[in-house]
Amino acid sequence: MKISINRLKDFIAIDQTPEEIAALLTGSGLEVEGISLFESIPGGLEGVVIGEVLSCERHPNADKLSVTTVDIGTGIVPIVCGASNVAKGQKVVVATEGATLYPVSGEPFVIKKAKIRGEVSQGMICAEDEIGLGESHEGILVLDTQLPNGTPASKYFDVARDHVLEIGLTPNRADAASHLGVARDLKALLNSPICLPSVDGFKVDNQNLSISVEVEDPKDCPRYAGLTVSNIKVGPSPEWLQNYLKALDLEPINNIVDITNFILHDLGQPLHAFDADKIKGNKIIVKTLPKDTVFFTLDDKERKLSGAELMICDASEGLCIAGVFGGKGSGVSSSTQSIFLESACFSPDIIRKGGQFHGLKTDASFRFERGTDPNMPVYALKRAAMLIQELAGGEISSEIIDVYPNPVEDFKIPVAFKNIDRLIGKQIAKEEIKAILHGLEIEVSAETEIGFLATVKPYRVDVTREADVIEEILRIYGFENVALSENLKSDFLAEHPGKDLNKLQYRLSEALAALGFYEIITNSLTKPAYVEKSGFLETSENVNILNQLSEDLSVMRQSLLFSGLEVLAHNINRRQKDLKVFEFGTVYFKEQVGYREEKRLGLFMTGDKASESWLAPSRAVGFSDLHAVAELILEKLNIEGYGMEILHDAPFEYALKLTLGEKELGKVGMLRQEACKLAGVKQEVLFAELNWDLLGKKAKGLKKFQEISKFPEVRRDLSLVIDKNVTFDNIKKIALKAGGKLLQRINVFDLYQGDKIGADKKAYALSFYLQDSENTLIDKVIDKTMDRLIQNFETEAGAFIRK
CATH class of the missing domain: 3.30.70.380 (Ferrodoxin-fold anticodon-binding domain)
Known part of the structure; x- marks a missing residue:
């Protein structure tokens, strides 16, 4: 959301710099993400001055060039000019040496001292398109002015400058989606009053154009106000209004539409202007229309209605998707002479449904979806009508129609002083609390030693509970003014469920199966000989079984390696030599005190990567094949920043150790023949063993899909x-x-x-x-x-x- 500093100053007296205002707002919860400079003419005509042509001679080496001397106030400079209309005695616009020009078309360029066909040129006499004023390039600008030479051109052309704040508005702060809303926060922060534009001059001129209003469901449309203005003249907006809209990255359209956009960003109240002559039956009905009704929107698209969106209709058809987008047939055009001006308050739910169904997001729907001030429609209507009369002429030709059957009440919230102290973590003086709430337009009544009753106006849709009122006090008091205690604690209203490791395991199993792996489940009981002869497992860490079933199944495994190799040997002995298998299994260790168990993921690859084919020769699986699978697992689990170390330790001929910080994620490598032969495998085997407990702990969830970029690689x-x-x-x-x-x-x-x-x-x-x-x-x-x-x-x- 963009906020004009110039316009903000019309609401509240501020002399702080834009940076200071940004810091104040950010500290109170309206985070300013950036500050930009708007200039009505790009570059602000910096380095461009008014000059006077003292002499003009034909260039000795070029028929279409002239050599001039120009008084630019700080001296007389030679300038070579290619315009046919340059002449002695003219007042002209001169870009001095070092100035940057922003032409209407093309890239900006810097004026440098140059030699043109042998003649020195120290500046440029400008045409209007060369300084961003217009499209014309027929000749240089010749000015009719008595301003002294050297006067900045920005003064002559009245260049408007403004600093614009980019505020990252959170969804709960619907009240701040306007210049008035931001000014309200500054009012509380600076203890300075707000000045709202007066509407005391509003008056109805006649009753020549009456349009009735009917609202079928007050829940969907709690308030609907409107009036008519006749004999208007649609045309371009004045420069001040166009500059205001351009500063907010809006394109001026015409004076009527621009005024409705001005009010929306000024007061946070969306308005819509209908061509009154296109309203059939002189009647407005707020209702829903049947499903699959065809409706053409302002962007000239045919849309089929869902039947759930709220529509603004006349006596025979839909005119507008309420609070979202206008209709093609009823909009204001250059031929419009009379308008019906709508100012309403709609249910956020119904607007959200309509916008989502049609994929439409507009400045109006952005505000209606979050909740607008039900007390603002009539004031905004009067303000807009007066501006229309000022900028487009016309007469107010009806009384204000205000359908408001069930006025929205203020929120009444009991607040206890002890809860303020408890949640803020600091005792704030009662008088200061009341001063902050007064600045926020929250009324304090029924005060006792225990607490008080806070009355909150309905435009603060996010302040409905005691905790909300306390949050308002804290953000204005200042988070930085609350010291951190030595003992920190947090209270959570919502639960924070941990990662579902079973779900992660299931998804990863699916991914491995898609790569051609088969899942195996093996016995946790194994031979003690594997530990004794492995060269990398410790006998002292064996977990021995007290009631042994046999000597071959007398200890708990310390690795998934040998139980997996036994599966490979069983299949290889049955002529299935090309194998890819994985297992999620538990390993066990005896420690000095007690026992420890870990869940691990084992991966095995052996034989050929693909079966023999006439299309391509067979190839044995290699280290890179299994390493790629291990990397895929880490990628799917969103584990980043892991490192690798080269190993030649048992049971590997060569391997990589995967680490995350100082912790080992696992190992991937080619097994030594002696390790394979312990389980009866006589061919090369690639093996990886990953710490699944650690992977699950470090995983940031499964990798999400993202939209494919439309830009080329x-x-x-x-x-x-x-x-x-x-x-x-x-x-x-x-x-x-x-x-x-x-x-x-x-x-x-x-x-x-x-x-x-x-x-x-x-x-x-x-x-x-x-x-x-x-x-x-x-x-x-x-x-x-x-x-x-x-x-x-x-x-x-x-x-x-x-x-």
Whole structure:
């Protein structure tokens, strides 16, 4: 939500800087996410002045150029000009050396001293399109003014400047979705009064255009007000109004529509203007229409109604989706002479349903969905009608119609002083509490030593309970004014359920099955010989069974390795040699005091990756195949920032240890033959064992799907010569850090080791894939990213980039 500082000052006297106002609002809960400068002419004509042409001669080396001398107030400068209408004695607009111009079309450019066909030029005499004033490029601007030379052009053209706050409005603060709402918070923060524009001058001119109103369900539309204005003249809005809307990133349309947008952002009350001549039967009916009724909206789209959305209708058809979007047939156009102006209060639920069904989000629906002030419609109507008379002429041709059968009552909330102290964590003086509430327009009555009754106006739809009132006191008092105690505690109104590890396990099992893995379930009892001969398990940690069934099943397993290998041996002996299996199982350890158990995930791959085929030769599974599966598991669990270490420890011939901080996630590698032979397996086996308890604890939930970017991906390749001890993991971490959000993935497509680069070196051929989810990447951005990658590879990895 955008808020104009200039307009804010019309509501409340403030002399703070925009940065100070932003800090005040952010501290009170209206977080200011940014401050931007709006200028009615881009660049504000900085460095552009009024000058006078003292001489004008034909350029000696170019027929279509003139050499002029121009008085710019601070001196006389030579300027080469290509306009045919330049002449001696003219008052002109001059962009001085160093000024930046923002033309209507094209990129901004800086005025520099130059030599044009041999003649020095120290500035530029400007046409209107070159300084962003208009489209014309027929010749330079010639001014009729007595202003002295050197006067800033911004003064002559009355350039409007404004600072605009970008507020990240939370859903509960519907009351602050306007300049008035923000001013109300500043009123409480600064103890300064608010000045609302007066509507005392409102009067009805005649009764020449009467339109009746009928509301079928007051629950959907608690209040509906309207009036008619006739003999208006639709046209462009004045410059001040257009600048106000442009500062808020709104496009001016015409004076009538612009006034309704002005009121919406000024007061938070959406309005809608209907062409009165198109209202059949001189009657407005607020109701629903049958399902599948065809309705054309202002964007010229045909929509079929759901039957649940609220409609504004005349005697025969729908005119508008209430609170969301107007209809094509009843909108204000250049030929409109009379209007019916609507100002209403709708149920947030009914507006939300209508907007969601049709996929429509508008400034009006944004406010109605959160709740608007039921006391504002008539005031906003009067204010808008008076502005229409001022800017579009016309006569108010009916009394205000106000259908308000069940007025919304103020909220009455009992508040106890002890609860204020308890929830805030600090005792605030009672007088200060009452002063804060008074500033927030919350009335305090029936005060006792115990507490008081707070009366809250209905525009504060989020303040309906005692805790809400206390929150209001705290945010104005200042969170920073409440010291942290040595002993912190928190109270939660809602439960925070933990992660469902069973669900994570089920989803991961589905993913592994999709990769061709079979799930196995093996016995937790195993042979003590596996521990004694494994080379990596400790006999002292064995959990022995007291009532042994047999010598082969006398201890609890310390690893999933050997029970899994037994499954492989059983299948290999039956000529099923190409296997991929996994198991979620528990392992057990005896400690000095008591016992410990862990749940782990075991992965096994052996044999060929794919069966023999005439299309492609068979290939044995490799380390990279199982490592890719392990990485996929971590990715699906949203575990990031993990590290890798190379191992050659039993039972692995070679392996990688996966770590997260100082904790071990698991190991992935090729098993030694002696470990396989212990279980009767005579072929190579790849094995991974991951700590499922730790994975479940560190998981951030399952990886979510996201929309595929509509912007193209870009690939760039680099060849890096690095030391042999630099791993791809090192390179990947450097790349992800330097590449930022644009770098989507990195891949090695070639590896070279040989005499040409030295025995202690290796060369990686890497591909980098860049993509922006919001824009098409341009060469400048791509080159900047690649330069940053190269610089980081050179400094952090000692890489040499092969050209």
